[in-house]
Structures are given as structure tokens and as C-alpha cells.
Amino acid sequence: MLWFVGLGISGFKSIPNEAIDVLSKADMVYLEQFTSPISKSDLTKIKKATKGEFRPAKRWLVEDGNEILENAKKKKVVLLSYGDPYIATTHIELRERAIKEKIKTHSIHASSSLTSMIGECGLHFYKVGRIATIMSEMKSLTTPYYVIYKNVIEGNHTVLLLEFNQDKDFFLDPKDALNGLLETEKGQRRKVISSSTFAIVASRIGFKDQEIVSGKISSLKKRDFGKPPHTVII
Structure with missing residues (x-):
């Protein structure tokens, strides 16, 4: 069994x-x-x-x-x-x-942190589009970039899970994820992401020290989000 x-x-x-x-x-x-x-x-x-x-x-x-x-x-x-x-x-x-x-x-x-997070952020789950994962390697950001692109066209939110490597005890920082998307925009040039894009960073959902921060990417890049896990929503 x-x-x-x-x-x-x-x-x-x-x-x-x-x-x-x-x-x-x-x-x-x-x-x-x-x-x-x-x-x-x-x-x-x-x-x-x-x-x-x-x-x-x-x-x-x-x-x-x-x-x-x-x-x-x-x-x-x-x-x-x-x-x-x-x-x-x-x-x-x-x-x-x-x-x-x-x-x-x-x-x-x-x-689930995914379903709970959407509610905690004040969003409607039926407006969530395809979910993507952001890895630390720049080459891998093309996929989440185009997931965001398609979701934006359809008027949906994009939930971005951040890389967690258990063996290396590594969790991708939200700032690095956002910077990676901005760098990808420079190459793809579809006007999907900019420093003025509104985003949400949800941290440690379900724990006593959970925190939800929103704002333009330009301001979020300057913030310390503390302990993982974190999720980014565009």
C-alpha cells in the first residue's frame, strides 16, 4: 500500500x-x-x-x-x-x-502554499495563468519570460516559483529572479517586463513570519525579503 x-x-x-x-x-x-x-x-x-x-x-x-x-x-x-x-x-x-x-x-x-498564497495576496485563483519556475541560470529564463508574455496577453497573473536546491541548501533570491527577468527583456524585447512592472513577492506563506510585499520591480529589487521560501507573482 x-x-x-x-x-x-x-x-x-x-x-x-x-x-x-x-x-x-x-x-x-x-x-x-x-x-x-x-x-x-x-x-x-x-x-x-x-x-x-x-x-x-x-x-x-x-x-x-x-x-x-x-x-x-x-x-x-x-x-x-x-x-x-x-x-x-x-x-x-x-x-x-x-x-x-x-x-x-x-x-x-x-x-498548498500555491492556493493559500493566491488568497493571501487578495487575488482570484481563476485569474492565475500557467505557472513557471525561475532557475538561477540566465539561459533558463526564456521559458518563464514567455509564460509571463502569454499570461499578460490573456489577462492572467503569473506565479513564478523560485529554484530550491536541497543538496546545496540554495534558494533563489527574489531580487535575482527579478533582475534576471529584466536582463531577459533586453534580449527578447517584447515589452513584457520593465522596472515599472507591478509585482508581488510572497514569503513564508503559512508561517507566523509570513510577509507579502508588492510594488514596482524597481523598488522590490532594493528590498531584503528574509528567509525562504519566496514566490513572485507578476
Whole structure:
């Protein structure tokens, strides 16, 4: 059996009661942290709630999926992830593979930072267009640039997720993301982004120290946004 369980967005305290019960009865619990970092204190609490074997799961292990599926054929296995298990993850593909291999699957949903963030920013979710990710390498910014371009034409907001590298403990700073978009504009010249473009930076949504800042890119570039995770909305 394979459980897909969401942690929610506010740390261990936001985990559904049903999920706590599942963790205590599972033979193996995989925790993936490559979509968003999890604090050491929350990690300790998760380990204490887990009675079976606990394993941190790297991106390659989850995307490959073979080990997880093989164990799920004989044991009760949980794949635990930040937010909701199926939003901004590759877990749907793993679930489809499990179903094809006759492995029973169950899901425990939780709040997602994406859906919560839109509401916290005072925006309507049905006005959100295609979502893109901004990486630190300049060459990769062409894709999010054209996502913004198409969303602007359609009158939609663009949610920009920022690169998080678990192995290097690296989270792309919003200022670097905005500067990268401005540099991309110089090459593409479609008048998509300028220093006068209005943007929102949403930081640590769901935590006590969450912060939402909006304004022209020219002013946002000068601001310190503190601890990650951050998301940019155009």
C-alpha cells in the first residue's frame, strides 16, 4: 500500500490527524524535501511520529520511484511532502505507476502554499495563468519570460516559483529572479517586463513570519525579503 500524504504549509502542527495516525502505522515513511525546505524542529517531530523506518527522499529517488513502488508491494509505505501531495509535484505520475502495478494507493490532502498564497495576496485563483519556475541560470529564463508574455496577453497573473536546491541548501533570491527577468527583456524585447512592472513577492506563506510585499520591480529589487521560501507573482 502506498500513501501520499501532505504536510500542509505551517509545519508539523498543520499535519492532519489522519496523517499522524498513518505515520504511526506505516512500515516505511519517505520524506521528500526538494520542493520546499522543512525546519529541523518539524523534522524531529515527524521522526518521532513515525514508528517504522524513516528515510529522507532525494529528488532522483522519488522521480525514479522504483524503490518506493517495490516496498509498497509488500509494506505500508508513506510518501510525505510539503503542502499538498499533488500540487507542484511529480507524485501523480508515481501514483499512476502504482495503480498500473496493482498497488493500493490512498491520499491525504492538505493546504498548498500555491492556493493559500493566491488568497493571501487578495487575488482570484481563476485569474492565475500557467505557472513557471525561475532557475538561477540566465539561459533558463526564456521559458518563464514567455509564460509571463502569454499570461499578460490573456489577462492572467503569473506565479513564478523560485529554484530550491536541497543538496546545496540554495534558494533563489527574489531580487535575482527579478533582475534576471529584466536582463531577459533586453534580449527578447517584447515589452513584457520593465522596472515599472507591478509585482508581488510572497514569503513564508503559512508561517507566523509570513510577509507579502508588492510594488514596482524597481523598488522590490532594493528590498531584503528574509528567509525562504519566496514566490513572485507578476
